[in-house]
Amino acid sequence: MVQNKWNTDAFAEFAASAGDNAAERALLEQIYASRLIGSDPDLVLHGGGNTSVKVTRPDLFGAGEQVMHVKGSGHDLASITAAGMPGLRLAPVRALRGLDRLEDAQMVNALRGAMRDASGPYPSIESLLHAFLPHPFVNHSHATAMIALADLPEAEAVIREIFGDRLGVVPFYKPGFELGCAAADVFDTDPEVEGLILLNHGHFAFAEDAPSAYARLIDQTNAVEAWLADHARPTPRRATAPAPVSTDDILPALRGALGAVSARHTGSADAPMPIIDLRQSDEISAFLARADLAELAGRGVATPDHVIRTKNYPLLLDSQDIGAAVESYIADYTRYFEENAARYPEGKTLLNPGPNVAWIPGLGIAGMGENARAAAIAADLAEQNIRAMAMAEDAGGFYPVDEARLFD
Template sequence: MIENWYDAAKALEWRAAAGDDPADQELAERVYTSRLIGQNPDLLMHGGGNTSVKLERPDLFGDQRQVLHVKGSGWDLDTIEAPGLPGVWLDPLLKARQLETLSDEDMVNYQRSNLLDSTSPNPSVETLLHAFLPHRYVDHTHATPFLILANLPNAAEICREIFGDRLGIVPYIMPGFDLAKAAADVYDANPAVDGLLLLQHGHFAFGDTAQESYDKIVSHSNEVAAYLGLTGVTPIGERRPAEGLQVLPMLRGVIAEVNAERDDAMPIFDLRNGDHTHTFMARPDINALATRGMASPDHVIRTKGRPLVLRRADLANRETIKAKVEGFADEYRAYFNRQAPHAKEPKTLLTPDPKHAWIEGIGIVGMGGNAKAAAAAADLAEQNIRVRAVGEDAGGFYPISEKDMFDCEYWSLEQAKLGKGTPPPFQGKVVMITGGAGAIGLATAKAFAAKGANLVLIDKDPQALDQALDQLGRWHVAHAEDITSDGAAQRAMDAAILAFGGLDIVISNAGTARSGALLDLDDAAFRQAFELNFFAHKNFATAAARVIQAQGRGGQILFNISKQAVNPGKNFGAYGTPKAATMFLMRQLTLELAGAGIRVNGVNADRIRSGLLTDDFIKERAAARGVSEDTYMGGNLLGREVQAHHVADGFVTLALSERTTGHVLTVDGGNTEAELR
């Protein structure tokens, strides 16, 4: 059953934080209950649901007028803030109900023309439905129990059995003006209802207070759940190590290969493999359920209308996987060719690659251009397998028709939710950084994240990794590992595959400078220096190369080499010797991996505040030379300190240099003795 999370004390805190304006206080509580809805996956998933409140605010002339604050495009309810509920003057919206027809374009323009603030995001495509209902608070959700009910063949009959006349029943109509009028007509026919069931779509509830409307959302959903015998919450998000996941990089590469429209695009994967996913895949009616469509039309833009289904036999090798992906793409093109001629205006084929997959023995995989998009697809896929299974067993899972699904998938107002524009250069790239929590590693992580990469940080300090992720955000992962330990590289690769489905770039950065004359170092200490500064680089590079080769789409290996490999420093032989070997390793791998499209490059940096070069060490060295710390750190031809972010920029430059391999980029401010040529 779905828990009611409303807390009166917290609601008062939200109101108090909004200041003295009563309207702002009420909007703040609207934000609070919107978040309660958005944070419960059994009430709301990506791609659907909205909330509103009707308030009174002064216009430019000081006259009090009614305003509808409704969810704006681009905002998610789980994290929404007050600006995500833009205000629209209510009277003009109500007047629109007099119209016989209203195009989507005119509706959007009309709503925007009545915004209180012209810089606000577009109001929801269901703004008019919120406006036409008279209640102060209106909530619209895609709760799991209601999605099951809404897609049953006898949904209206069962709704009457559960609720009697307490819910109005609205036939399926694509969201927009026509749905708003139809829903308002259903309400007007029985103003005593306290909610609406939108067949093959979702659920509306309303009330005079934020709590009342939210309470109805929860209680209505629980009444349906009780009728269907649903217990517990929908399992969402479980991802655990398992056998056989090495097939994911191969699948990832095949999808990119088949998706010829964007031949450089690698999908990011989000795996869900809890027990419920395997139970679902064991059903005998999987193939039939896969072709039915999604539980709500809003899901289709993130998941496409059907999953890629891979049985164990399909996972035998790259050729069998490719055949299934090509088959999916062919079926998608055929679907487009069937429906596009009947569209009101010309449509352009979207990329025919799958957006989620059901993989026997592996689990459910969401796919997207980045981790956020992949997670949204995976969340919806997990909700959908429960809706399909329970619905089919309760009488049948029958969502909207193919035509309705096409109309929604290719609806410009839905496509707008995905955003447009040129993707960042590293979108779709999984980047692993060893020593990722250190100064250079974290600076490099920030530089790649800023350009769209999804990161796997490797470091032996779990606490430092947590702090690094706090700075980078939720769409990246960390793996605590001593990179010199046996099997460390493979465990790190497995972590990348588990998190994102594969790997595109590894930045072998971790290292430390051990000082001391070679005559004073015993073999054990010297070997230890090689373990970190050479063998770890070699192990991570070769393990990464195997993953990248399995994908078959090329990739990159970048080494942090250090000027010591070229210009040895006194008493730094235990550091410079393995670094020199690492530079040779880079050149050797350049020769061996070029045929697989894997570029191998390195950065030579000098005198960076990291590792051995601590603030205390810098102070000591500067004092010994009788110079200031700034002068010591700027001891190069440019006379300026080289910082960690400059090294990060060097790695980014190499990663973007598509025709460069076997190159060492110097980032040292100018050091003639360390020049390579």
């Protein structure tokens, strides 16, 4: 279960610098909550999730205007500061909801134009969803239990069983204008809801004050985790456990195969060799011993928030023919790219088609990247993905968003 780490005394000390400035105090309250959320890997990982707070500040003429501070892209909740939460004039952002259509490039320009400080970081891609909600304090996470719930085949029925009408259910849309409008429409049908589940995506919780919004995020997450545990079916196991394999037999050959992919993709024999971050634990070993492992490997990533770091599918190394497995992965990824890129007249650029995550029965799971940080991020997200996959599959089924919508 996720712990509520809010400490009134620690917060009072943290917010002392705000003095009597209500807007600064509210911002510090949300920064404090954001750091608590960001510090828990079962809530968010590596820049995932976002938070916001709405305050009143004087404009250039001294009149009060509503301002929303929201996490800036590229900032990590665990260490966020005021500089990482750019302020947006709320009125022009909320006015965007009246449009029938808004292209991503137009949204970027509109959000930039609404910034009180144009030199600040670009606001989160989910800024519209935050803005369209009325609550002062809004938190968004990709908690392990919540993304497992969001990927169940009968997710809405389960949400109603757990929460009744206290949470709204939002169909899948890619982050941006359509998701923001859809979420606001769901909220408007019942303004008494205390949060939103975004199917195949994640979770929003909100309230009138920071401690309550944070507590709702924690309590709702724990209610889902408890339900998943209570409804878990026996995990299907292989008749015989995967035979242990040696890192010396696997990792050098895997690294060499991935290095060859990089050299071929870049056209340079001097392309840097990838780094591999291997993870091993009893939980990982148990997952890799599942009888349905190959099927799960082909289902896709638990939340679209992870795909840029992990790609949609892992490389499943269930044999010693590493080179053939890597080439098969590249062929599948290239097919996926070409089929989906064909829908975009302006074209898309194929990234390195090699895998970012490997599942290696008998050894562990691995994150791969061009440097140690990229490899560690991929490995961390891969660990969360297998936990979410196992939770969902054992409690009803793991069915994430399809690859066409994920590509978008």
